[in-house]
Amino acid sequence: MIYKAKQLSALKSVAMGMALAAALSCAPAAQAQTVTAVMQSGLRVMDPVISTAFMTRDHGYMIYDTLLGTDANFKIQPQMADWKASDDGKTYTFTLRDGLKWHDGAPVTSEDCVASIKRWAEKDSTGQVLMTMVDDIRVVDDKVFEISLKEPTSLLLQGLGKLSSRPAFMMPRRIAQTPSSQPITEYIGSGPFKFVQSAFRPGLKVVYERNDDYVPRSEPASWTAGAKVVNVEQVQWVAMPDQMTPINALMNDEIDFIQQVPFDLLPMVQDQDNIKVEVLDKLGAWTYFRFNHLHAPFNNRLIRQAAMYAVGQEDVLKALVGNPEYYKPCAAVFGCGNPNENDYGKDIVVPANIEKAKALLKQANYDGTPVVILQPTDIAMLSAQPVVIGDALRKAGFKVDMKTMDWQTVATQQSNQKAPADGGWNIFSTYSILATSGDPFGNTTIASNGKKAWAGWPDVPEIEALRLKYARAKDDAERKDITAQLQKQVIDEGVVAPLGQFLIPAAYSTKLSDVLPSPVTVFWNMKKSDK
Template identity: 75%
Template sequence: MLSKVKRAACYKAFGISAAFSFASLVTIPAHAQTITAVMQSGLRVMDPVVSTAFITRDHGYMIYDTLLGMNEKFEIKPQMAEKWEVAEDQKTYTFTLRDGLKWHDGAPVTSEDCVASLKRWAQQDSTGQVLMTMVSDIAVVDGKSFKVVLKEPTSLLLESLAKLSSRPAFMMPKRIAETPASESIKEFIGSGPFKFVASEFKPGLKVVYDKNKDYVPRSEPASWTAGGKVVNVDRVQWAAMPDQMTPVNALMNGEIDFIQQVPFDLLPMLENNNDVNVEVLDKLGNWTYYRFNHLHPPFNNKLLRQAAMHAVGQDDVLKALVGNPKYAKTCAAVFGCDTPYADTYGKDVVIPSNIDKAKQLLKEANYDGTPIVVLQPTDLAMVAPQPIVIASALRKAGFKVDLKTMDWQSVVTQQGNQKSPSEGGWNIFSTYSTLATSGNPFGNTTVAANGTKAWAGWPEVPEIEKLRLEFARATDETKRKEITAQIQKLAIDEGVVGPLGQFSVPAAYSKKLTGVLASPITVFWNIKKSDK
């Protein structure tokens, strides 16, 4: 059972009376079968085009759908699309929507909706931005079909529409998709397997999703984001609990059903529980990294970025983050180790901590003591330790560091702030990505380097953008490997991203749940819940 202190703290966080049971986090209709899950953080930023946060992406997969999906073999499969046809010159793709697609408000999904959604997505997404330089037109053919006309043949179109990483190409109603890409949408209606219950949403605390009874799943077996998204429960509710012990106790007591990420130090409590399954659902794992703000001092200076990269050691980070070597290893590759585009360039820079080299570079760069603002989330176990280790290493090297603590959703919001640190901006933040979504120059958001159009950090390295375009045009795998090796070198030399190593995170769930899918994205279709 939860201790009285922890139970009271949990109730207080959710704004409910301690007279109610833990299960009454939300109002549950009589006889409704519900999965209660504790996710990695609370949800506040809900527009999956505006944010790259995984919790926002996971929310997107609950209520939206994609034209194409990707299965566990990395094969691209139709999802909302019934089919696509390619012209003989390989430059015109015609997509036809499958029957039975409806928005959550009951309106039919049309090709106009899809065209508007693609155009908005492509304005913000780093892959979409490159893709649109190769597109001459996206146009409606009829109510169920639209075409994409390319300037030149490329595999990037299908790869973009099926990609798993942050900012997937989710489809929205036209009226919503016409919201400027620089602004957050205000209405959350998709065509996906779950409906967002706006009346029960408490930002940062809880989210409720009802089964979309009008959803028509595909007939193929579910695999990653492809196949049939069959929902077997009435609703799913996400609960945010910053105190990591609270969900662990709640799961053991049968008060919740699922924990997305179990802190490594608490694993033994669940591994020895006969009523709980502990499993790494993302078999490929994750890589963790940090980003410099290239727009403002001091990290607009390449030498100082290099100094910081020499100061920070991966072993120190992984010991603080994971501890157990079973779940972690060092890796210099920006596209991941043990992947087709793995590369060891820069291992002498990013793996060991070399404080003496860092001090030497600080002296060469005439570092003037400008404070380094490092963002640290306090409520996301898989990110909270990295900034502390980074700050410690930078201080040893001679940097002046200001560790700025906040919750993860505040970090997510702050990431897009391009103001100087003295005006409320930042110099460094850290996060992580799944390797399944980071293995090439387009799935990997961190290597885009087109200045203020790039992801947070805004590096400007024209050579990388040229190479990404060459990768999109290349059909020969040997050529693609040559290109990614050049990107690896530039990413390290220019401080585009600082790799901190690789790790896997176990999930834990009640044995009442069956059909939990192994996937790099946490999904709640296919799951059945026993009442016993």
């Protein structure tokens, strides 16, 4: 038996070595002017307007730029453009800064930016409300355009400077004129990196080269604002076949950066002399699950509430994180620690209450309709939640059908509005960064305008009325009152089911320096030595 165990151990080591070799065949050994990174998943969805997936967003920040940025003090700052507001707050004049070029060498113009804003606003939950308040968008000349508002609102600058999940990235007019219902097929931006199309292997490898024509701002880098100075020649994102492979690759100096370290593997890298472990997003994230409101059984409010009662946050957080230093339960859809924190519904979403869930299912006459849950298997930060949710729902009396797939497939499936029996879904879980979740516009999950809303498509007119009221609010006290009303509506209607908050550690080689703390992973500012 001992001999057999040794044989199995040896075979496992050989298999792991082969997997590592296969993964690294996509990229050379880490070089001084190349940063090789393992991100949370492989990249397949490329259009940052079509998808809210973080991988797509991170890709967007590599090659595109935004008119405005957000700094570490949550202040909106000029990025591609400066602005001037009229005395009545109803007209904003934007002036593009000098030196802006698309990656194909053409100058960035006002027409490009106007087309980009319009396409973004068709999909984005902030942009959709903003456009109801816009009277006109007018090109003045090649470098100047104006946005006229029907009424003053802070939503214009907040929308154009938003961090995530669907930032207002600027694209050439010919690309931005692609209908927002269709993905773009050309990936040209004006940002600090260029996408290398010839090296792209969907789901496996992405290569970005420094854009030598990019002219950074002069201010210090701060989140998505300030100088986006690229100090390396190239960044490569490589996907690896399992969670252990990148850990071994980092320890062996074969890669430079792991975006998310699985919590159970943290001890392997925490005490390594050549590795630094750091939480780059100091505010952290919140995880949640989302119902499909279009189809049975979750087109029934009582059944949504039953599911929310069934799932306990502590169960999810223990499975996902384990170490309580990195997590805490929280009922607030706008985030615990954020100004709009509210704990309404904590009795529904924090503890598991299987008996209450069973009672609600009986009251709703649940007929055993299967619940299709999407489970991504390749992201440590997302693979545990569906398992815990499915187990809790089964205990409450739901019939559960767990569908496993990689995260990029889940991201693609999210927009599928077909009935679950025809290939659709009932539940998926994900997470969002707290830096963008503190208000009803940055928080993508709140919008409830039916099929125009984010995946799940809740239709709650009262929520939309409150969001518009928030956009018109004059002070923080009024906004606080509105978000308290929103918290109640969101929980009562099952728009989103919070599962708690957590911090995500990254790990990187000590050859890297000046890695920028930020709620989104960025590769400008960082430097790499050859020792």
